[in-house]
Amino acid sequence: MSIILLIAVPLLAAFISIIFKKIATYLLVAVGIFNLVVLFIAPMGVITIGGFTPPIGISLLFDTYSQFSLVLINALIIIIALLNCKSFNKYSGILLLAMASLNGLLLTNDLFNLFVFLEIAGIAAYLITTSNKKPLKTFHYLILGAVGSSLFLFGVVILYSMFGTLNMVDMIIKINNTNNYDQLILPFTLMFIGLGVEAKLLPFNSWVKGVLGKSNTLSGPMIASVYAAAMSFVLGRYITNLFMFEGNLLLVVTVLLSLGILIGEAMAFQSTKARKILLFSSVAQASIIALLFVNGVVIWAVYYIIAAALSKLVLFLVINKATKEVGNDNLDNLQGLFSNNILVGLTFTLATLSVMGMPLLVGFVIKLNFLTQLAAASQIWLVVIILVASVVEGIYFVRMLVKLWYKGKEQINVKYHISFKIVFVLVAAVLLVLGTYKAPLDNYDSTIDTVSQEVINNG
């Protein structure tokens, strides 16, 4: 069982699904489950493709970090596909390709190959957003995404012409051997912008508002939860291993990311639409995650990504389903949503409290730990910024919860299918259990996404 199957089998299934359209959904679920099995039995290390030893050929890199991310991504895609199998069955083929490309993004050990998968994942994302029926917003997303990946390619090509290799491990070795840092600023900036577009970092995230502000039960969780998590993981891998932010570049990146947090929370604070609140809060989260990676607080960033992806899954599913039935997502019109849906309301509340970082939930453990680590690294300003952001976040989430729980003038009745409820309860249980029983979280430390010395020596 080689980890390459994680990319090859979804691709094969996608090619088959175009001939037999009827079985596409079943294929998607079967392939997803197959992937989860492979993830636990495949051997780790550098996996060669085509029999050419790296750096000559393309290779994959499978370690604990990619295992974490891949389990999350594949599980989430299966869940989202199952929940939407009735209303969006035309999108099964695209979800298969999204699965293959996100797996490729997280596994590949080759910079140009990363660009190829970035494009496939991007096109799949544009197509998923066409389900919003807002072609102009999708177009905006496509243009920004295409510019971003062009800039990424530009950076990769400049690195190739300087160091003569495309293999990531090889590149890391060669970059560590040079002592001229100034010449690396250009390729790193270009590549960071390229990844930043998809990872929703300021100021390249103007597409998010149009896409997520009009999202449905397919595109909302896919873009806000799955894609956000995958891109954060990729960004984390490259920030830790390849990009070395130093001097002025570090200052610029830190300021941009801090601004991203503050502006995101401020925009969420003044929104009155439920989907806007959620999307601006996820923009702020993306910046926090990138900031943690830049400062080397890797393992808590990883847990933060996972917790954020799980809670965003619940939040977007609840709100988008309600929006579809009510007709719009003004908080005033959604008032009293949970008075008839106690169970959904409870899980939604748990998910928001976890995002805010309330005790007993996993969000609290994560926030406490990364703030301590940042303080220990004497990054007091960042601690202050994140704390201020958390307070603002607390205010608007509580405001939203109050609206959603208390009955308004009009009775609204939103029916959640039993499958939705099962997912909500499962996610809430995970958030609660990991919040109280935190021993498993301590098994890993912040070297998790560093490409290990062993791999560098053999690769």
Place this chain on the structure above:
Amino acid sequence: MIQYASIILFVFGLYGLLTNRNVIKMIISLNIMEVGLFIFIISIGFNYDGVAPIITSNGAGLIYVDPLPQALVLTAIVIGVGTTALALSIAKSIYKKYGTFDLDEMEGER
């Protein structure tokens, strides 16, 4: 020096993308930008003394141009074609919805 011309082309495309308000013109700008990038990629493999990288029986001692950028650009071109086709089809559905390609003339959606 001459390869910086391709960067100027890239910048032209970016400028067009930032200032045009017409969907079709934006797609054309995107393509101009990509072409600039492709020329740049080809240029980083060029050598004045180099020959095309096809091995022949009497090829010993020849200097070849770098074949890898050529292979990369082949992939990048095909990817660009895919993106453009998708962008054009989205443009067609924009036209169907609003009856215009001009972003300023579209009502209600800003």
Place this chain on the structure above:
Amino acid sequence: MKNILGLALALILGIFIILSLDSSASFPEFGTVDVNDRVSAEYLDQDNIDDVGSANIVTAIVVGYRGFDTLGEVTVLFISALGVALIFGSKGQKRLDLKFKPNFMLKTGSKIIFGIILVTSLYIILHGHLTPGGGFPGGAMIASAILLLYLADDKFRSNIKSFKILEGIAGSLFVVIGLLGLIFATYFLQNFIPQGTVGELLSAGIIPIIYILVGLKVGSEISGIIDNFLTEEESA
């Protein structure tokens, strides 16, 4: 105002790129690239030619050394063809009318040229491992032949369903060949059949097979995209 801002942004980026490249010590000057500093030296080494067995090194890289990229590349075209079909929908489609009435000469002439283009594209696909060309240009030529028929005949409508099936089969076979490499050899996409002599038509192992599949797939995908663009909903 917006124009000036855009101009300033583009200019700053351009100047930043050019100045950084110009001052960089590792970035080689134009025309003086030394392949031996790069990984490409391995591809060009005469001793390594049996690795892939293709005389055309660009093909050797595209399909052999970096064959996985090509699989991704084919997938990009596949997903955009899928997306175009999804956006336009497939029910109740009819041809767009041409603005002129094609005459007899045009219709007959285009059919003759169609054959010539098709044969040439097949030649290009089959000789991809020997000469410049290969699956992508060849596939695009097949699609251009189909486009010619669409433009020269206002009644012509290709059988889109069979194109979809061809596309699916060609793509699946590409992955299956990769998986066979995993089974019969050790790695995904590894060559598992005899390579033959470099320079002959039947050589280079799986490269010609992959290029034929790529050619068929690219041809059918682009033809599908063309058909989608040249049709509209019945009511409109």
